Amino acid sequence: MDQVISAIEKIRAQLAQASKESPTYEKLAYYIDKNLMRIIFMTANEVAAENNVSQGSVSRFCTSLGYRGYNDFLRNVQQYVSKEITAPQRFQYTSQNNNDHTISNILEMEHKNIDEIEALLHHPNYEKLVSLILSKEHIVLISARMSATLLPYTCYLFNKIRDDVSSVTPYLPQWDTLNLQDPQKTLFLSFAFPRYPNVLLSKMEELQKAGFQVAAITDSLISPASAVANLTLAVPVTSSSIFDIYSSPLLFINLLIRNVSKRTQGLSERLQSIERQDEIHGIYYKR
The missing domain is CATH 3.40.50.10490 (Glucose-6-phosphate isomerase like protein; domain 1)
Known part of the structure; x- marks a missing residue:
C-alpha cells in the first residue's frame, strides 16, 4: 500500500510541476488532482470540455508530464487508483460518461494491453x-x-x-x-x-x-x-x-x-x- 501511495504522490508532484508552465496547465493540473478517481472513466474530449480547453491542450499537458499522451497517462493513473474505487463509484462515473468516445477509449486501452502481453x-x-x-x-x-x-x-x-x-x-x-x-x-x-x-x-x-x-x-x-x-x-x-x-x-x-x-x-x-x-x-x- 505504501508503494501505491508513493506512486500517487509522484503523479501529484508531476501535476504540480506542470501547473507552473501556463494558466491552462494550471487549470488542468488542479482538475485532474481533484478528480483522480473520476478521470479514469473520462476521455480527453471530456476533460477538455469540463475545463473549457482544447483536446490538444489536454494531450500536450500529458506529454509535459512525461507520458506519450492522454491514454498513456490514463493507464498509469488507472494502475494506482483502481485499487480503491468502489462499485457504486464506478457505476456513478460510467453512467455520467456513457458515450461512443468512452467506448473507443476502452477499446484502445485493450489494444495496448495486448501489446504488453506480447x-x-x-x-x-x-x-x-x-x-x-x-x-x-x-x-x-x-x-x-x-x-x-x-x-x-x-x-x-x-x-x-x-x-x-x-x-x-x-x-x-x-x-x-x-x-x-x-x-x-x-x-x-x-x-x-x-x-x-x-x-x-x-x-x-x-x-x-x-x-x-x-x-x-x-x-x-x-x-x-x-x-x-x-x-x-x-x-x-x-x-x-x-x-x-x-x-x-x-x-x-x-x-x-x-x-x-x-x-x-x-x-x-x-x-x-x-x-x-x-x-x-x-x-x-x-x-
Whole structure:
C-alpha cells in the first residue's frame, strides 16, 4: 500500500510541476488532482470540455508530464487508483460518461494491453512460471471474489493437458487445508486483481511462509499480491468500465497453457483419448 501511495504522490508532484508552465496547465493540473478517481472513466474530449480547453491542450499537458499522451497517462493513473474505487463509484462515473468516445477509449486501452502481453511472454519470470508448471506434480489455482471468475476457465484448460490441477476459493472447505499439501510437489498459482481480497492475500502469505512456491498473476508489480508471492507476472486490466475487463488475463492464460502444452510429453495421445471419450458419451452436438 505504501508503494501505491508513493506512486500517487509522484503523479501529484508531476501535476504540480506542470501547473507552473501556463494558466491552462494550471487549470488542468488542479482538475485532474481533484478528480483522480473520476478521470479514469473520462476521455480527453471530456476533460477538455469540463475545463473549457482544447483536446490538444489536454494531450500536450500529458506529454509535459512525461507520458506519450492522454491514454498513456490514463493507464498509469488507472494502475494506482483502481485499487480503491468502489462499485457504486464506478457505476456513478460510467453512467455520467456513457458515450461512443468512452467506448473507443476502452477499446484502445485493450489494444495496448495486448501489446504488453506480447512483451510479457519474453520476461524471465514467464519462463520460470512455465518451468514450475512443468516440474510440479500438483497445481492448485487459488483466488477470491471477482478474480476467482478466471479459475473455471484456467482449470478446465489445464485439465485438458495434464493431471492434478485443481482450483480452490475461500468458499470451499479445501481452503482451510491447503497447507497440508507437499511443498516440494505443489505450485500455488494465484489470480489477484483489484480490489485485492484480504482473504486471498493472507492465504498466499501463509502458504509462502510454509515453504510453498506461490506464483501470482496480478495487474502490477506493486500489487500487494507481489509481496506475498515467490514469482509475479503483471498482466494489465482495463478499469474504465463498471467492472474491470479481464480479456487480457484470459488471453494470457490461453497463451501460457499453449506454451506449457508444447513441452508436455504424450499430450497428443492424451487429447486423442479425451476426444474418444467425448465421442463415446456424445458430449457434443452432431447433425
